[in-house]
Amino acid sequence: MAPTSSDPGSTDLGSYATLELDLTDGILTLTVNRPQALNALSQQVISDLWKAFTAIEDSCTHDAGWPVRGVILTGAGGKAFVAGADIREMASMEPDDAAEYARSAQGVTLLIEKVPVPVIAAVDGFALGGGCELALACDFIYASEAAQFGQPEVNLGLVPGFGGSVRLPQRVGLGPARELIYTGRRIDAAEALRLGLVNRVLPTRQELLAAARATLGEIAPKAPLAVGLAKQSITGAYGLHTGQGLEIEAGLFREAFTTEDMREGTTAFLEKRKASFAGK
Known part of the structure; x- marks a missing residue:
């Protein structure tokens, strides 16, 4: 259907x-x-x-x-x-x-x-x-x-x-x-x-x-790329040694900084307004 x-x-x-x-x-x-x-x-x-x-x-x-x-x-x-x-x-x-x-x-x-x-x-x-x-x-x-x-x-x-x-x-x-x-x-x-x-x-x-x-x-209103990266981090790190898991987390934390959504989210926070995420 x-x-x-x-x-x-x-x-x-x-x-x-x-x-x-x-x-x-x-x-x-x-x-x-x-x-x-x-x-x-x-x-x-x-x-x-x-x-x-x-x-x-x-x-x-x-x-x-x-x-x-x-x-x-x-x-x-x-x-x-x-x-x-x-x-x-x-x-x-x-x-x-x-x-x-x-x-x-x-x-x-x-x-x-x-x-x-x-x-x-x-x-x-x-x-x-x-x-x-x-x-x-x-x-x-x-x-x-x-x-x-x-x-x-x-x-x-x-x-x-x-x-x-x-x-x-x-x-x-x-x-x-x-x-x-x-x-x-x-x-x-x-x-x-x-x-x-x-x-x-x-x-x-x-x-x-x-x-x-x-x-x-x-x-749903959250930054979709950030939600996806969080899911990837949790799934990828689960069951690994702590150090290995932290490496995965750090890499995905870095990746979030390459997104426009991260810039929008932090700017909106500092400007005390609601963020509008485009998913990019």
Whole structure:
């Protein structure tokens, strides 16, 4: 489905068989739309997500006008964010096919981490296996009280293949991640919040989406290049030795000084006026 938009002159982000896009006031709501399959990550969904996030990344330039300032990633139907990988497709895969399937999904998660705008996973219902892994690639995870998280791959004789064994320990710590992955246990939104897996829990889907939109609305007026550089710094430095991380940070701090937005921001501060950032 092609994106609808209230942004004058916004970039065409394409149309997709399994995704719905809505761009309003710089905030793109990207909905995985396979409710009959609980939004499972078929090869088509993975391909569509790759193309959509590539289009988002390409739009993040001054020439394109930075039409997208933030993304809400969610699922259709009310029962699932993304229930997991597509088991029907996986059942007939040979080992090499499975490796290719995993690498293509991992590529999407890396792209989500790379796009220079914040991405919030708005989880309502199941986020299991690949769905949990997709959410883990996002900058923030907001959940409704109906959300459930888990890495149940061991129940199928499998292991996480879309980043769960890497990103889940980073979010919740090594011990809790091992327990969740080895047991295949599901946890509710309250437990996910306690573990630090999610940032916020909201009572309903409507309140969940409103909260995600409010956060992105708070970020949208900021200098888009600075937000993108901050994301790059955090993602690039995470897990490195402190000295290595500081080198990455210093380099990106320097890069910020090459932007017109930095000059505008500091000048506006000194002149006691609101900055107007052009994204260049």
